[in-house]
Amino acid sequence: MVVRAEQLRRGVRFAADLYGGKARGLLDVHVRRNDFARLRSVVDPYPVYEQIRTAGSFVVTPTGHLASADHAICDEVLRSRRFGVAPESSAPVDQAFDRSFLTRNPPDHTRLRRLAAPAFAPSRLADFRVMVETTVTRLLDDVAAAGTFDLVPSLTSPLPVAVINELLGLPEREGTTLAAYGAVLGDAAPGFRSLRHAQQVMVAADKLTRLLDQIIDERRREPRDDLISALVAAEGDGDAPIRADELVPLCRMLLIAGFETTVGLIGNAVDTLLDHPDQWALLVADPELAGAVVQETLRFDPPVQRTGRVSFDETEVAGRPIAAGQWVNVLIGGANRDPAVFRDPAAFDITRTDAGEHLAFSSGIHHCIGRPLAELEATITLRVLAERMPSLRRAGRVRRGNATLVRMPLSLPVRAH
Structure with a gap:
């Protein structure tokens, strides 16, 4: 009875915090007119x-x-090394939402990142190139006869799932299930929308953790030639490269980050190209421009819209004093259209020469470790799409997710001919 009473109190506090926060958010947008708060309520940020x-x-x-x-x-x-992704004295992240080295400062960040780095080495990318091209071709073969299809479930979602399966050494069915749970967790990054949403996220987090635990236990018993087995081989106590309780968060981070970024990048690229028929025509005429399309999409409409850094001590940036413990929200989507850096920043131009200055994959020691693989997937996909479906056009209205953190189409109906 005491336990149930405590659970009820927690539920009441959670509901009060959730809906109280929503009320404060509405006040910040509509009464206080705070521009940063408005980012939560707009489709186009x-x-x-x-x-x-x-x-x-x-x-x-x-x-x-x-x-x-x-x-x-x-x-x-x-x-800057004077900023980090968490306060130096902060409590550990909740196990269900721990994103491994993405939520850690050095030296833990350095130690855990070093373990994952070999999976993204140039030699591995060469292996992935054939696999990605084969997968894209197969996925487009499946929808070519229909003519009309939704790009997200048909192409942009299954491709990164297949790549993640290959990276982690997972069977197709197992990897698809993991990716589905990971997508639910990724969708919750901006916060819970309702009590029902919170429940769905907690259930997905629990199932994802259980499934990863099972896979890790299998690799302990029967190691394979895959990343999870390599991580398990490094497991230990004390000065070991990775502890047992760090394995699931690292695998979960690779799963979610690899899925979100690639789905968003490819989806945003195609959506923007269809909004700019002249640029699509350029790509169709020369599919080798696919790499340029990727860089311009990362600048013009990046999947990751913002990130945050906290100051470790009192410092100053651009003449502004920054107190210790002060958070700075880095608005990547806005920085990528700064006219001080980019010529005609509001124009989508796949022939521009300054697109490479974008911050879509962050910068510094937290620069995205999976960037080369995400760019490879997107480049091959756009090249093959332009070659196979040069008459591609819209077949319905695009539906987008929350633009606060990750911006991507959730549905993008297209017609191939």
Whole structure:
């Protein structure tokens, strides 16, 4: 009875915090007119980024922290060793939502990242190239006869799942199940939308953890030539490269990050190309421009829209004093359209020469470890799509997810001929 009473109290507190936060959010948007808060309520965040950048180097968030859409400031904060992804004295992240080295500062960040790095070495990318091209061709073969299809479930989602399966050494069915749970967790990154959503996320987190635990136990008994087996081989206590309780978070992070970024990158690229028929025509005429399309998409409409860094001590950025413990929200989507860096930044131009200055994969020591693989998947997909379906066009309305953290189409109906 005591346990049930405590569970009830927790539930009441959780509900009060959730809906109280929503009420404060509405107040911040509609009464206080806070630009940063408005990012949670708009489908197109780019006009808001422009207002934030016009307001000055920084704007103050509703919680009293800072945000910037200035490219130079964002780059400096991301590169600076005086900022980290968590306060130095912070409590451990909840096990269900721990994203391994993405949520850790050095030296733990360095130690865990080093374990995953060999999986993304140039030699491995050469192996993935054939596998990605074969998978894209097969997926397009499956939908070519129908003519009309939804790009997301038909192509942008199954491709990264297949790549993750190969990376982690998972059977297709097992990897698809893991990716489905991971997608639920990734969708919760901006916060819970309702009590029902919170319950769905917690169930998915529990099932994902259980399944990864089973796979890790299998690799302990029967090692294979895959990344999970390599991580298990490094497991131990004390000075070992990785502890037992760090295995699931690292595998989960690779799963979620590899899925979200690639789905968003390919989906945003195709969606933007269909909005700009002249640019699609350029790609169709020369499919080798696919790599340029990827870089321009990462600049123009990156899947990861923002990240955060916290100051370890008192410092200064662009003349603004930053207190110890002060968070700076790095608005990547806004920085990537800074006119101080990019010529005609609101134009989608796959022939531009300055797209490579984008911050879509972060910068500094937290620069995305999977960037080469995500770019490879997207480049091959766009090249093959242009070659196989040159008459591609819209067949319905695009439906997008929350633009606060990760921006991607959830549904993108297209017609091939």
